[in-house]
Amino acid sequence: MPDTHNRRSANLPPLTLHVPEPRFRPGDTPDFSDIAVLPAGVTPRPPEDVKPADIIGHAYGLVRVLDDEGRAVGPWDPRLSPERLRAMLRYMMLLRAFDDRMFRAQRQGKTSFYMKSTGEEAVSVAAAMALYRDDMCFPSYRQQGILITRDYPLTAMMNQIYSNREDPLKGRQLPIMYSSREYGFFSVSGNLATQYPQAVGWAMASAARGDTRIAAVWCGEGSTAEGDFHSAMTFGAVYNAPCIFNVVNNQWAISSFSGFAGGERTTFAARAVGYGIAGLRIDGNDPLAVYAATQWAADRARTNNGPTLIEHFTYRAEGHSTSDDPSAYRAKEEYAAWPLGDPVLRLKDHLIVLGEWDEDRHAAQATELADYVKAAQKEAEKNGILGHGLHQPFESMFEDVFEEMPWHLAEQRDQMLAEQTRKFGPGWRPE
Amino acid sequence: MTATAEIETGVRRMNMIEAINDALDVMLARDADVVVMGEDVGYFGGVFRATAGLQKKHGKTRVFDTPITECGIIGVAVGMGAYGLRPVPEIQFADYIYPALDQLVSEAARLRYRSACDFIAPMTVRSPFGGGIFGGQTHSQSPEGIFTHVSGVKTVIPATPYDAKGLLIAAIEDNDPVIFFEPKRIYNGPFSGYYDRPVEPWSKHAGCEVPEGHYRIELGKARTVRSGDAVTVLAYGTMVHVVETVVAEAGIDADIIDLRTLVPLDIAAIEESVKRTGRCLIVHEATRTSGFGAELTALVQERCFYHLEAPVERVTGFDTPYPHSLEWAYFPGPVRIATALEKLLKD
Numbered sequence: 001m002p003d004t005h006n007r008r009s010a011n012l013p014p015l016t017l018h019v020p021e022p023r024f025r026p027g028d029t030p031d032f033s034d035i036a037v038l039p040a041g042v043t044p045r046p047p048e049d050v051k052p053a054d055i056i057g058h059a060y061g062l063v064r065v066l067d068d069e070g071r072a073v074g075p076w077d078p079r080l081s082p083e084r085l086r087a088m089l090r091y092m093m094l095l096r097a098f099d100d101r102m103f104r105a106q107r108q109g110k111t112s113f114y115m116k117s118t119g120e121e122a123v124s125v126a127a128a129m130a131l132y133r134d135d136m137c138f139p140s141y142r143q144q145g146i147l148i149t150r151d152y153p154l155t156a157m158m159n160q161i162y163s164n165r166e167d168p169l170k171g172r173q174l175p176i177m178y179s180s181r182e183y184g185f186f187s188v189s190g191n192l193a194t195q196y197p198q199a200v201g202w203a204m205a206s207a208a209r210g211d212t213r214i215a216a217v218w219c220g221e222g223s224t225a226e227g228d229f230h231s232a233m234t235f236g237a238v239y240n241a242p243c244i245f246n247v248v249n250n251q252w253a254i255s256s257f258s259g260f261a262g263g264e265r266t267t268f269a270a271r272a273v274g275y276g277i278a279g280l281r282i283d284g285n286d287p288l289a290v291y292a293a294t295q296w297a298a299d300r301a302r303t304n305n306g307p308t309l310i311e312h313f314t315y316r317a318e319g320h321s322t323s324d325d326p327s328a329y330r331a332k333e334e335y336a337a338w339p340l341g342d343p344v345l346r347l348k349d350h351l352i353v354l355g356e357w358d359e360d361r362h363a364a365q366a367t368e369l370a371d372y373v374k375a376a377q378k379e380a381e382k383n384g385i386l387g388h389g390l391h392q393p394f395e396s397m398f399e400d401v402f403e404e405m406p407w408h409l410a411e412q413r414d415q416m417l418a419e420q421t422r423k424f425g426p427g428w429r430p431e
Numbered sequence: 432m433t434a435t436a437e438i439e440t441g442v443r444r445m446n447m448i449e450a451i452n453d454a455l456d457v458m459l460a461r462d463a464d465v466v467v468m469g470e471d472v473g474y475f476g477g478v479f480r481a482t483a484g485l486q487k488k489h490g491k492t493r494v495f496d497t498p499i500t501e502c503g504i505i506g507v508a509v510g511m512g513a514y515g516l517r518p519v520p521e522i523q524f525a526d527y528i529y530p531a532l533d534q535l536v537s538e539a540a541r542l543r544y545r546s547a548c549d550f551i552a553p554m555t556v557r558s559p560f561g562g563g564i565f566g567g568q569t570h571s572q573s574p575e576g577i578f579t580h581v582s583g584v585k586t587v588i589p590a591t592p593y594d595a596k597g598l599l600i601a602a603i604e605d606n607d608p609v610i611f612f613e614p615k616r617i618y619n620g621p622f623s624g625y626y627d628r629p630v631e632p633w634s635k636h637a638g639c640e641v642p643e644g645h646y647r648i649e650l651g652k653a654r655t656v657r658s659g660d661a662v663t664v665l666a667y668g669t670m671v672h673v674v675e676t677v678v679a680e681a682g683i684d685a686d687i688i689d690l691r692t693l694v695p696l697d698i699a700a701i702e703e704s705v706k707r708t709g710r711c712l713i714v715h716e717a718t719r720t721s722g723f724g725a726e727l728t729a730l731v732q733e734r735c736f737y738h739l740e741a742p743v744e745r746v747t748g749f750d751t752p753y754p755h756s757l758e759w760a761y762f763p764g765p766v767r768i769a770t771a772l773e774k775l776l777k778d
């Protein structure tokens with residue numbers, strides 16, 4: 001048999017394995033001067049029915065509206081009224097106050113877990129304001145701002161966080177894994193990216209029914225590595241689903257920097273390009289850019305022009321969660337050095353430039369909101385905190401596994417109740 | 432079992448995380464084919480710190496972070512195994528292993544069989560499992576029964592630091608895929624089952640005495656935790672310690688067997704014990720229906736029926752998702768175990 005195959009050459013260079021490495025680790029002085037921050041206002045705003053192939057550059061750019069002086073400039077300026085801008089600021093500040101308070105509650109031992117969205121307030125608040133109230137949101141665990149912007153009661157959120165007797169989710173879920181169909185907020189899963197194809201399914205159903213509502217979904221840049229993300233992109237493209245894909249690129253996935261999701265090579269918005277979906281990369285710390293991009297993508301979806309992927313370029317200002325200590329893996333000064341600033345301060349500065357806000361009003365509002373959150377907390381704590389007895393009835397544990405309880409669960413429920421009697425004595429049930 | 436005051440040379444006191452870290456360290460140093468990978472395992476050293484310091488010591492191409500895709504992690508481990516490496520992937524929580532099921536069940540588990548040994552998948556998948564940490568339904572599950580049901584994967588669960596190291600080394604050296612579930616509730620100390628009592632550190636338990644260097648605990652060999660004649664108790668992981676506490680408190684002369692490996696199972700040890708005691712209690716934290724306890728019950732009654740003096744009893748988690756606030760009403764704690772023991776020993 002003639003040897004027609006290439007044999008390995010003896011003098012090929014050895015291969016090397018590339019393992020990504022973030023540029024700064026604890027002890028380093030972060031310097032982000034090489035991050036290309038396009039000036040505000042320079043990115044064109046294409047018509048909502050543009051073909052994805054005609055805006056490929058938008059997936060590699062950075063849509064920004066607020067410039068360094070706090071002015072709103074360029075074609076993406078959503079031209080919101082001062083009232084709307086003040087409402088946006090208020091929701092963002094409320095979200096921050098809520099996060100601070102609940103973080104502290106966890107540290108005080110009142111619950112098991114909490115996750116803040118500090119530095120990412122624009123991503124959820126401005127998007128929720130740009131969507132219609134009946135559009136359906138499929139959030140990750142860091143979009144509590146959607147509930148806050150839709151005026152979901154703070155006490156109900158806290159009751160969930162405390163897993164107490166008034167917890168709408170009956171004490172079953174880890175804190176912050178909210179759910180509210182009434183508020184267009186899909187049940188948060190702990191399993192990353194599962195909500196992505198689910199949002200597409202909801203959007204396909206809406207389209208199939210000739211409805212007018214659209215879906216929006218969020219995940220972190222780290223989660224885009226999951227297969228579910230890519231399944232969603234494929235379904236979204238195939239069925240032209242009326243869905244907005246939001247990738248919150250806050251640079252870190254616990255201790256892994258965005259390079260472990262492919263961020264060393266390209267943008268996350270560029271994921272859209274290969275699927276033939278419209279992709280926008282935007283300044284996620286610019287609330288007006290988030291609003292404008294969401295509105296653009298929503299209009300597109302509403303007019304049967306299909307899905308859009310929006311990469312929100314932002315920074316996770318705090319630890320991943322109460323279980324995390326970011327000083328173990330990233331440079332302390334990163335957030336201070338972050339070139340895109342603080343979304344709350346940027347909107348505040350904008351309102352001040354407009355002559356619609358001032359430092360005194362800002363300080364007064366911060367105090368007012370802190371008090372408001374404190375009052376809600378006091379109210380919620382009347383219903384109990386985690387581990388202090390004021391929980392849902394024990395038997396509720398067996399409810400809702402199925403619509404109707406099968407015999408084996410009924411037996412196990414009775415067994416569990418007998419165990420409580422043995423544990424706490426016959427008088428444990430407060431009937 | 433309490434730790435001895437004196438400790439031999441060449442032996443160190445470790446908690447379970449340190450023992451696992453040590454096993455990985457030993458294997459990385461001994462075998463150039465071993466690679467450790469997973470979400471946050473590299474620079475940071477894992478969310479439970481099980482891989483702390485290993486990247487620094489063994490280099491970035493031996494110990495590294497991965498993208499967040501469990502399916503990808505296991506698929507890549509199959510490919511590395513096909514090349515000839517011996518990957519030790521970590522799945523950050525057992526609750527997140529499901530996206531990897533296809534690569535585990537259809538690929539890793541069957542590769543040897545379907546290729547008639549042309550390819551093998553010599554990987555050890557480490558993953559923290561089990562509850563008792565207020566982790567809610569996505570940080571508490573015990574899915575071992577899903578894997579024992581699959582032909583072609585071994586399932587190993589340690590209950591002490593000593594066992595964790597020896598079993599992990601044996602698992603890594605094994606040429607078949609091994610699921611190595613680590614009971615995270617006992618990473619830092621054995622758990623009595625009494626959540627309102629202070630946590631006891633491993634340093635007070637003899638199982639914390641871990642020899643330095645390389646040693647193996649053969650897969651498929653159970654450990655007798657306590658010898659007795661009144662009743663056989665089969666358990667693994669966290670529940671071994673809860674059972675030990677209950678048995679001690681009730682003064683029952685129980686034969687407590689820590690299974691250590693579910694597949695392959697030490698059936699000889701089970702048979703010997705049950706035939707001697709005539710009674711058998713099976714304890715696991717996982718849900719009851721189709722749980723590993725059902726398999727054990729069937730085996731015991733198939734092999735020891737004429738020696739049994741009472742029906743085999745099972746103590747398990749309930750068939751609900753793992754709840755958050757009612758964790759301790761869900762957990763198969765001392766009351767559930769004591770009740771079952773009383774029933775078994777009634778006549």
Ligand SMILES: Cc1ncc(C[n+]2csc(CCOP(=O)(O)OP(=O)(O)O)c2C)c(N)n1
Binds near residue numbers: 190470
């Ligand atoms: C399927 C799955 N795998 C792993 C985890 C553990 N985990 C929780 S959050 C997280 C990081 C996610 O990072 P990213 O998607 O960037 O979102 P961010 O937290 O930055 O908002 C990981 C690995 C999980 N929850 N689900």
